[in-house]
Amino acid sequence: MDRIRIVGGRELNGVIPISGAKNAALPLMIASLLTPETLTLENVPDLADVNRLLRILGNHGVDHMVEGRRFGDSPDASRTIRLSARDIVDTTAPYELVSKMRASFWVVAPLLARMGEAKVSLPGGCAIGTRPVDLLIMALEKLGAKVEIEAGYVHATAPKGLRGAEIEFPKVTVGGTHTAMMAAATAQGATRILNAAREPEVVDLAACLNKMGAKISGAGRSEIEIEGVGRLNGARHRVLPDRIEAGTYAIAAAMAGGDVLLAGAEAGALQNALDALVAAGAQVAVSNEGVRVKRNGAGLSPVDVETAPFPGFPTDLQAQFMALMTRAKGDSRITETIFENRFMHVQELARLGARIRLEGDVALVEGVERLEGAPVMATDLRASVSLVIAALAAEGETMVNRVYHLDRGFERLEAKLSGCGAVIERLSS
Structure with missing residues (x-):
């Protein structure tokens, strides 16, 4: 099993290109099931979750072609994937596939809409809480589907089609x-979604569906209106930049010090996190090139944050910001309101010398003067990268084990950080 070795104490200086967003790419890929025509997606990140979803879609009959980097391209050149679901050959998504990535459960919607039936295993994924699918099932039932839970599978049927609601x-x-x-995109009649998520990834999916x-x-507001259409066609769409990757590297720059340009990052998609970094003592500048983050070596100030749905502080940056606060000059409070069990990184940060006390959904972080390298173990995607951030500022060597979690959500992490001066390498067992 691969490990990542990091020797801390180096500032980060240079350019980090921001990849396409995993959390946008996955639902966009799933939307290909809605049409027999080809959906072409640009700027798709090369991640374990993306490649796993390609296999899941292939199980349903989706053909795909990946256009990789051409000769002479930069190593940071993005991928284009063409997805063609001309014939759906299977409406069942089996446990052995869905259990490895919970986002794959979303295939239930396009399969049901197009074929009138879907049988999808209840999902697995990161161990950061139950994250039930009851609200997804409720939405399908509102649209006229009959849904039954059978032996760990959600069996949804709508032989006469879905109806707006x-x-x-x-x-x-x-x-x-x-x-x-x-x-709802192809349901009969109009649909209104109230208390809708406002995340940029939701806006990106709506933009792609409209192109289709x-x-x-x-989309982007709390009320979304959809007028059902008879069928969808193919389209070409570019995946938006990954705001969580951008926020992660912004925090890494604040932790290690230096001057980093996050090329292609969209500041509006992570403004709350950038505001927290400024309060902590980092300098943030926004330009047409992206977002530049600097810290000149002055001490970090403690900042309290509370996770919330967009546009609030992202839960997917909570672990990374906690790592930053371990070096603040004072005490900070980090409140997690989205997922239970998302403090599993606390014990591993403690191995590096962090002082963190948990009180329910609140982590009380007492800043320390220094961290020391040690062997640590990743427990989930965001927790694993928080250990990398802490290791960048720790004295000596840190070995991060179980880094397959990182491969699910960060494209070329070691190369991007080492290109800015970090001493970081992957060791294959």
């Missing part, structure tokens, strides 16, 4: 909003 989510859910939009012929308005 009003769907009001009791709490904000990104997966529920994705599912409702895909299912859907009629969706209001």
Whole structure:
């Protein structure tokens, strides 16, 4: 099993290109099931989750062609993937596939909308809480589907097609909003989604569906309106930049010090996190090139943050910001409101010398003067990169084990950091 070795104490200086967003690419790829024509997606990151979803879609009959980097291209050149679901050969998504990545459960919506039936295993994924699918099922039932749970599978049927309806989510859910939009795009009549997720990835999916012929308005606001159309066509769409990757490297630059340009990053997609970095003592400048983050070596100030749905502080940056606060001059409070069990990185940060006390959904972080390298173990995607951030500022060597979590969400992490001066390498067992 691969490990990552990091020797801390080096500033980061240079340019880090921001890849396409995993959390946008996955629902966009799933949307290919809605049409028999080809959906072409540009700027798709080369990640384990993306490649796993290609295999899952292939199980349903989706053909794909990946256009990789051509001779002479920069190593940072993005991929283009062409997806063609001309014939759906299987409406069942088996446990052995879905259990490895919970986002793959979303195939239930386009399969049901196009074929009138879907049988999808209840999902797996990161161990950061239950993340139930009850709200997704509720949305499908509102649209007229009959849904039954059978031996660990969700079996949804709508032999006469789906019908537009009003769907009001009791709490904000990104997966529920994705599912409702895909299912309603070709339903008969109009659909209103109330208390919809406002994340940029939701806006990106709506933009792609509209290019395919859907009629969706209001994405990015709490109320989305959809006028169902008879069928969708193929389209070409570029995946938006990954705001979580950008926020992660912004925090890394603040942790290690130096001057880093996050090329292609969109500041508006992570403004809350950038505001927290400024409060902590980093300098942030926005330009047409992206976002530049500097820290000149002055001490970090403690900042309290509370995770919230967009446009609040992202839960997917909570672990990274906690790593930053371990070196602040004072105490900070980090409150997690989205997922239970998302403090599993605390014990591993403690191995590096961090002082963190948990009180329910609050982590109380007492800043320390220095961290020391040690062997640590990744528990989930965002927790694993928080250990990398801490290691960048730790004295001596840190060995991060179980880095397959990192490969799910960060493209070429070692190359991007080493290109800015970090001493970091992957060791294959």
